[in-house]
Amino acid sequence: MTGTGKHEALLERCKGLDPVPTAVAWPCDEGSLTSVREAAELGLITPILVGPGRQIRDTAKAFTIDLGRYEIVEAADPEEAAAQAVTLVREGRAEILMKGSLHTDALLGAVVARGTGLRTGRRLSHAYLMDVPTYHKVLIVTDAAINIAPTLEEKVDIVQNAIDLAHSFGVARPKVAILAAVETVTSKMPATIDAAALSKMADRGQIHGGLVDGPLAFDNAISREAAQVKWISSPVAGDPDILVVPDLQAGNMLAKELNFLAQADSAGLVLGAKVPIILTSRADSVRSRIASAAVAVQAAHARRTAGK
Numbered sequence: 001m002t003g004t005g006k007h008e009a010l011l012e013r014c015k016g017l018d019p020v021p022t023a024v025a026w027p028c029d030e031g032s033l034t035s036v037r038e039a040a041e042l043g044l045i046t047p048i049l050v051g052p053g054r055q056i057r058d059t060a061k062a063f064t065i066d067l068g069r070y071e072i073v074e075a076a077d078p079e080e081a082a083a084q085a086v087t088l089v090r091e092g093r094a095e096i097l098m099k100g101s102l103h104t105d106a107l108l109g110a111v112v113a114r115g116t117g118l119r120t121g122r123r124l125s126h127a128y129l130m131d132v133p134t135y136h137k138v139l140i141v142t143d144a145a146i147n148i149a150p151t152l153e154e155k156v157d158i159v160q161n162a163i164d165l166a167h168s169f170g171v172a173r174p175k176v177a178i179l180a181a182v183e184t185v186t187s188k189m190p191a192t193i194d195a196a197a198l199s200k201m202a203d204r205g206q207i208h209g210g211l212v213d214g215p216l217a218f219d220n221a222i223s224r225e226a227a228q229v230k231w232i233s234s235p236v237a238g239d240p241d242i243l244v245v246p247d248l249q250a251g252n253m254l255a256k257e258l259n260f261l262a263q264a265d266s267a268g269l270v271l272g273a274k275v276p277i278i279l280t281s282r283a284d285s286v287r288s289r290i291a292s293a294a295v296a297v298q299a300a301h302a303r304r305t306a307g308k
Contacts, residue, residue, distance in 0.1 A: 006131040006138045007265060007291035010169055011042070013298060019046045020095050020300045022278075022293075023085035025107055026051045026078045027100035030063045035280065035289035036098075037065055044293045048094055050085045051075050078102035082110035086118055089275050095300045098278040098293075108146075111273055122272035123147070123157035126279065127165055128255050129295055132264040135222070140166060140174075140242040141258070144251025145279070146270065152194050155244065156207060159198060161271035162242045163210040168302035169295055174241035176202075177221035178214025179250070183232055185215060191246035198244075210242070211235055218243075218254075267291035269299070276300055 022045040027033050033056070039045045049056055050073045060067045073088070075081035081102060088094040097118070099107050111118045126145035129138055142162045147154055159176060166174035178195035185196045195214030202212035213236040219226040224238025245251035258264040267288050270277035276296040280289050 007267065007287060010138065010291055010298070011294045013169060014044055014294050017297060017301050019043050020297050021046045021048065021093060022096040022098050023048050023050055023088040023094035024098040025085040025100050026075070026081040026102035028052070028055050028059055029101040030059065030065070032100040033060055033063070033065045034286055035293070037067070038286055038290055039293040040070070042290065044297050045096065048073060048088060050081045050088070051100065078106045079110070082107045083116070086110045086116065089118060095275055096278065096296045097275055099280055104279060108270070111277065118273040118275060120272060120274055122161060123154045124270055124272040125158040125161045127162050127269050127271055129267045129269070129291065130255070130258055130264045132258055132262050134262055137241065139240070141251060141255050142242065142244055144245060144248060144255045145268070146248070148248045150247065152197055155194055155198060156201065157272060159207050159212065159244055162244070163207070165269065165271055165295070165299060166241050167209060168299040171241050174210045175236040175239055176210045176212040176242040176244060177216045177236050177240040178212065178244045179218055179221060180215035180246060181217060183215055183217050183220050183230065191215065194246070213237070267295060269296055
């Protein structure tokens with residue numbers, strides 16, 4: 001998947017920004033080390049590798065990956081690497097957390113650990129930033145990876161996290177479509193009630209910084225013509241920056257359908273923690289991983305500016 005240049009536009013926005021210190025937990029395979037090297041060479045991050053030094057160096061040598069002078073913090077297993085990486089953030093030595101080749105649960109377990117983690121007042125959520133060839137701008141899909149069946153209150157955080165992320169890469173007032181199977185509010189589909197509530201909460205300032213509308217079915221959200229056919233008057237329809245799904249199953253299916261049927265390229269971040277978290281999978285292309293790093297860098301610089 002090569003995308004259409006929208007991810008490269010995200011990278012272009014990083015020009016002139018200082019590299020951000022990044023703790024990389026358990027980078028013990030070719031993919032994670034290649035991503036680290038590429039992001040460092042592009043001036044996005046200053047990596048701190050957390051894991052077994054000998055294994056990291058041997059893997060790098062086997063795949064001819066020059067680690068340069070990257071700092072390595074020793075950790076004997078993935079759980080210790082995750083905890084050490086989180087500690088680097090808490091100590092102020094790193095401003096981004098990056099997943100290497102360890103399991104996601106191990107990394108997020110350290111992130112949410114009470115007393116030693118990176119919790120804030122916000123719920124953690126995941127955002128896919130998708131370069132869809134048939135769509136005219138970067139599209140955020142959330143949450144398709146962390147919150148299985150979020151409550152209304154949790155959806156407030158999911159929406160706010162995504163709005164804040166869009167702000168960090170230059171979208172002044174992102175348009176947010178709250179998805180459901182239909183565009184009418186009905187007690188038979190609780191997702192439509194949540195969508196209507198979120199829209200009203202945004203109108204009254206409980207969600208801020210974005211233009212929120214819903215419920216919208218996917219066709220009405222993504223196509224102005226489809227909305228017009230159903231007599232839907234919406235400032236979001238046909239031009240959303242963010243698609244908020246009702247639950248993880250719907251989000252996961254939507255993201256994968258866009259990947260495999262629409263040839264979309266996706267980058268992924270975890271939001272709502274004290275720092276942005278680059279959450280990639282072994283199946284991700286280097287291009288996707290670099291896009292994730294580029295957005296994380298912009299989010300980190302936005303936090304600096306805001307004094308968070």
